[in-house]
Amino acid sequence: MRVDLWNASNLKFGDEFLGGVRVPLKALGQAGVHDAWYFLQPRDNGGKPVKVDELGSLRLNIVYTEDHVFPSDHYGPLRDLMLTSANVKVRGGGYSAHILGEVCREKQEAAIPLVRLFLHYGNILPFLSAVAHAEVNRTQDPNTIFRGNSLTSKCIDETMKLAGNHYLQVTLRSMIDEICTDHKPCEIDPVKLKESENLETNRENLRQYVDRIFNMITTSGVRCPTVMCDIFFSLRESAATRFEVDQDVRYTAVSSFIFLRFFAPAILSPNLFQLRPHHPDPATSRTLTLISKTIQTLGSLAKSKSASFKETYMAAFYDYFNEQKYGDAVKNVSLCSVAGRTRVSALHSFLLLSRFMIKRAQGRNRFGMKNFKKRWFRLTNHEFTYHKTKGEGALCRIPIENILAVERLEEESFKMKNMFQVIQPERALYIQANNCVEARDWIDILTKVSQCNRKRLSTYHPSAYLNGHWLCCKMSADTEPGCTPCTGGLPANIQLDVDGDREAERIYCLFSTYMNKLVNMQEACGSRSVYDGPEQEEYSCFLIDDPRETYKTLRVIISSVQTLEQQHTKYKRDMFRKTKIGSQ
Numbered sequence: 001m002r003v004d005l006w007n008a009s010n011l012k013f014g015d016e017f018l019g020g021v022r023v024p025l026k027a028l029g030q031a032g033v034h035d036a037w038y039f040l041q042p043r044d045n046g047g048k049p050v051k052v053d054e055l056g057s058l059r060l061n062i063v064y065t066e067d068h069v070f071p072s073d074h075y076g077p078l079r080d081l082m083l084t085s086a087n088v089k090v091r092g093g094g095y096s097a098h099i100l101g102e103v104c105r106e107k108q109e110a111a112i113p114l115v116r117l118f119l120h121y122g123n124i125l126p127f128l129s130a131v132a133h134a135e136v137n138r139t140q141d142p143n144t145i146f147r148g149n150s151l152t153s154k155c156i157d158e159t160m161k162l163a164g165n166h167y168l169q170v171t172l173r174s175m176i177d178e179i180c181t182d183h184k185p186c187e188i189d190p191v192k193l194k195e196s197e198n199l200e201t202n203r204e205n206l207r208q209y210v211d212r213i214f215n216m217i218t219t220s221g222v223r224c225p226t227v228m229c230d231i232f233f234s235l236r237e238s239a240a241t242r243f244e245v246d247q248d249v250r251y252t253a254v255s256s257f258i259f260l261r262f263f264a265p266a267i268l269s270p271n272l273f274q275l276r277p278h279h280p281d282p283a284t285s286r287t288l289t290l291i292s293k294t295i296q297t298l299g300s301l302a303k304s305k306s307a308s309f310k311e312t313y314m315a316a317f318y319d320y321f322n323e324q325k326y327g328d329a330v331k332n333v334s335l336c337s338v339a340g341r342t343r344v345s346a347l348h349s350f351l352l353l354s355r356f357m358i359k360r361a362q363g364r365n366r367f368g369m370k371n372f373k374k375r376w377f378r379l380t381n382h383e384f385t386y387h388k389t390k391g392e393g394a395l396c397r398i399p400i401e402n403i404l405a406v407e408r409l410e411e412e413s414f415k416m417k418n419m420f421q422v423i424q425p426e427r428a429l430y431i432q433a434n435n436c437v438e439a440r441d442w443i444d445i446l447t448k449v450s451q452c453n454r455k456r457l458s459t460y461h462p463s464a465y466l467n468g469h470w471l472c473c474k475m476s477a478d479t480e481p482g483c484t485p486c487t488g489g490l491p492a493n494i495q496l497d498v499d500g501d502r503e504a505e506r507i508y509c510l511f512s513t514y515m516n517k518l519v520n521m522q523e524a525c526g527s528r529s530v531y532d533g534p535e536q537e538e539y540s541c542f543l544i545d546d547p548r549e550t551y552k553t554l555r556v557i558i559s560s561v562q563t564l565e566q567q568h569t570k571y572k573r574d575m576f577r578k579t580k581i582g583s584q
Contacts, residue, residue, distance in 0.1 A: 001022070001023045001025060001028075002020060002021070002022050002023075003020060003021045003023070004017065004019075004020040005017075005018045005019055005020065005021075005040060006018060008497065017043065018040060019040025019041055019042065020040065020041055020042075020043065020044075021038045021039075021040060021041065022041070022044075023038065035580065036580070037579070037580075067502060067505050067506065067509070068505070068568060068571060068572075069499070069501050069502050069505045070501070070505070070564075070567065070571075071501070072500070072501050074564065074567060075501055075504035075505070075508070075564075077556070077559075077560045077563070078504060078507065078508060078511075078557070078560040078561070078564065079117070079500070079504045081096050081553070081556055081557065081560065082096050082097060082100075082114070082117060082504075082507060083117075083118070083121060083123060084096070085097035085098070085127055085130060085131070086118065086123045086126035086127040086129075086130050087126065087130070095130070095131075095553065096553050096556075096557055097110070097114055097127065097131060097151070098131065098134070098151065098543075099518075099521065099550065099553060099554060099557065100114065100151075100507065100510060100511065101150075101151030101154075102517075102521065102542055102543060103510075103511070103514040103517035103518055103521060104510055104514060105514075107149055107150065107151050107153075107154040108154050108158075109510060110151060110154075110510065111151065111154035111155045111157070111158045112158055112506075113503045113506040113507050113510070114127075114155060114507070115155050115158045115159050115162070116498045116503045117498075117500060117503040117504065117507065119159075119162070119498055120498040120499075120500040120503065121500065124159060124227065125227070125230050125231065125234065127155075128152070128155060128156060128159065128231050128234065129231075129234040129238070131151060131152045131155065132146075132152050132156070132234060132235055132238055133234075133238045134152075134545075135150055135152045136235075136238040136239055136242045136253075137242060138543075138545070139242070142239070142242075142243040142246045142248075142249040142252070143252075145239055145243075145249060145252060145253055145256065146235070146253060146256045146257065147256060147260075153261065156231060156257060156261075157261055157262075159227065159228070159231065160228060160257070160261070160262050161273075163225045163227050163228055164225060164228060164262060165273070165274060166225075167220070167223055167224060167225055167228075168262075168263075168266050168273055168274075168275060169274070169275070170220075170223060171216055171217065171220045171223070171263075172213070172216065172217075172263070172266060172267065172270075172275060173275050175209075175212060175213055175216060176267070176270045176275045176276060176288075177276075179209060179284060179287060179288065179291075180270075180276060180280055180284050183283065183284065184205045184209075184287075185197045185201070185202050185205060185283075186202050186205045186206040186209065186286070186287040186290060186291075187202050187286060187287075187290075188202055188203050188206060188290065188313050188314075188317050189311070189313050190313065192286075203317060203320075206287070206290055206291070206294075206317070207317075207320050209287070209291055210291055210294045210295065210298075210321070213267065213291060213295060214295060214298060214321075214326070214329070215329075217258070217259070217263050217295070217333065218329040218330065218332065218333040219333075220333070221332070221333045222444075222445050222448075223441075223444060223445075226448060232254045232257065232258075232334075235253045235254060235257070236250045236251075236253050236254055236334075238253070239252075239253035240253075250334075251330065251331045251334040252300070254334040255299045255300070255330050255331075255333075255334050256299070256300070258299065258333065258334065259295055259296060259298065259299020259300070259330070260296050260299055260300065263295060263299075264292045264293075264295050264296045264299070265292070267288055267291055267292040267295060268288055268289060268292040270288070290314075293314065294314075294317070294318065294321070297318060298321060298326055298330065299330055372432070375387060375388065375395070376388070376389060376390050377431075377442075378394075379445065379446070379449070382399065382400055383397050383398060383399050383400060384397075384398040384400065384403070384422065384446065385397045385398070398422065398424060398429070400449050400450055400453075401450075401453055402424050402425060403422060403423070403424065403446065403449075403450035403453060404423045404424060404425065404453070404455060404456055404457045405423040405456060405457040405460050405486050406420065406421070406422055406423070406442075406443050406446040406447045406450065407420065407421055407423070407443070407460050407462065407486060407487065408420050408421075408439075408443065408462070409421045409430060409462065409463070409464065410462050410463045410471075410472070412463065412471065413430075413463045413464035413466070413471060414430075414464065416432050417432075417436075418432055418433045418434070418435060418436050418438070418439045419431065419432045419433075419439070420433070420439055420442065420443050421460075422446060423457060423460060425455075430464065447487075456486070457482060457486055458482075458485065458486055459481055459482030459483065459484060459485055459486060460482035460484060460486050461473065461480075461482050461483060461484070462483075462484050465478050470483070472484065508560075508561060508564050511557060511561045512561055512564075512565060515558075515561065518554060518557065518558055518561075519558070520542075521542050521544070521550070521554060522551060522554045522555070522558070524542050524544060524547075525544060525547040525548070525550050525551035525554065526547075526551065
């Protein structure tokens with residue numbers, strides 16, 4: 001009997017083989033239960049002998065973390081307390097997520113399980129809006145908004161990593177590959193310049209790279225994942241309300257994440273964002289560093305951008321980009337990236353020439369090439385239309401709220417490539433794009449603006465209805481429900497198989513690890529609420545806006561953690577009693 005153990009991957013890299021156990025059936029006696037422990041073994045090499053001298057050597061440093069996850073009801077009090085963080089409207093500081101961020105040594109420790117827990121329960125947007133609103137209210141200078149490594153910033157960073165992988169791939173990958181392949185010299189520091197290189201040539205190479213990447217980023221707003229759009233919209237509203245006088249804060253609150261915390265780190269270390277398989281060579285890494293620094297400054301909308309650089313050669317290089325059009329482009333992509341759900345900005349200019357065929361009646365027996373006409377398509381905030389020519393009136397108007405699904409159409413339906421379908425209540429509109437990239441762009445943007453429609457389908461027919469039946473499932477009724485699950489939204493949106501109980505267990509482990517800090521924080525709340533004077537130096541490390549609310553929350557957290565500790569102690573004691581010494 002062979003039992004294999006795999007780690008179920010939540011991302012696209014596939015499951016990981018951890019080890020296997022082979023138990024000879026003759027070892028399983030007829031009487032009683034066979035109770036034994038077995039070590040996991042590597043994969044069987046097929047019985048082929050391996051000589052020792054043919055094997056290399058490998059030294060590993062392994063850290064093993066074991067989580068004992070209880071059934072859901074054990075985590076009820078702690079989990080419910082954490083989830084209420086999304087609903088807290090007080091000045092900030094009284095919610096449990098903030099407390100976790102305060103006691104953890106690194107904010108990233110707290111951000112990872114928090115984001116995954118709120119994703120699992122569908123509350124990521126209310127949670128991020130709550131912590132962001134609290135941070136904005138604490139910020140005194142609009143120029144420093146969201147610039148620090150706070151819990152809010154780390155949580156939004158983690159969400160963007162999970163949601164934005166596909167967004168990064170389609171926006172930057174081709175350009176990053178080109179930079180890593182061409183090896184054009186781009187060093188602009190005179191001190192580091194090689195004898196064979198020309199400073200002006202290097203500046204021009206770097207300027208072209210920055211220009212092209214900046215253009216890719218500023219024209220990518222329509223592909224921004226919906227969850228990121230909704231987060232940016234919330235950030236913009238909080239910042240604009242807090243700093244009404246500053247007209248740029250509504251843009252910088254968004255661009256600080258898009259440019260400084262999303263695209264710039266991906267350019268700097270493409271291997272960490274799956275844009276490249278390995279870390280680039282030193283020369284290419286230097287080129288990417290210079291590009292990343294320039295992109296950061298372009299996205300900051302700082303009043304004096306040259307002063308943002310410590311190096312004089314970078315300030316001189318930035319003069320190439322000291323034009324109003326770059327600031328306008330940053331503002332435009334910031335606006336476009338907050339166009340969540342049907343709040344689509346600047347889509348009136350998103351026009352593509354395509355071929356189409358309308359399926360006028362599901363029961364028609366003949367559908368041929370003569371039904372296809374070349375038409376001009378136009379998407380606006382409210383409707384999807386097609387026209388005979390670019391300047392003429394619409395032949396057909398499809399309200400956004402009437403779109404039930406947007407899916408690819410199998411090539412076998414009409415023997416035509418690059419086809420997709422826009423499904424409506426009465427009929428489906430079959431469209432052939434000019435190429436595969438154009439088809440993907442239309443599917444992405446149409447899905448994005450319609451994916452919150454209430455009547456969206458869960459299944460669809462990937463093929464057409466021809467000659468009295470669906471080609472995909474052979475069903476004869478044209479009203480038959482779809483035979484294939486809908487894709488469920490853009491590939492850029494978050495689709496993770498999160499174990500909520502496991503994330504609750506990890507949050508418990510963090511609280512348990514930092515129990516001393518929890519107690520100190522509770523004492524700090526008491527001292528601040530009782531004594532009128534400067535807080536004690538040992539408590540100054542905690543950020544507490546509302547001592548009374550924070551004290552109440554800490555009391556519940558400590559009680560919940562202690563209860564779980566008792567359950568873990570009992571579990572380990574019972575396991576020790578049941579384990580047979582000397583078993584395999």
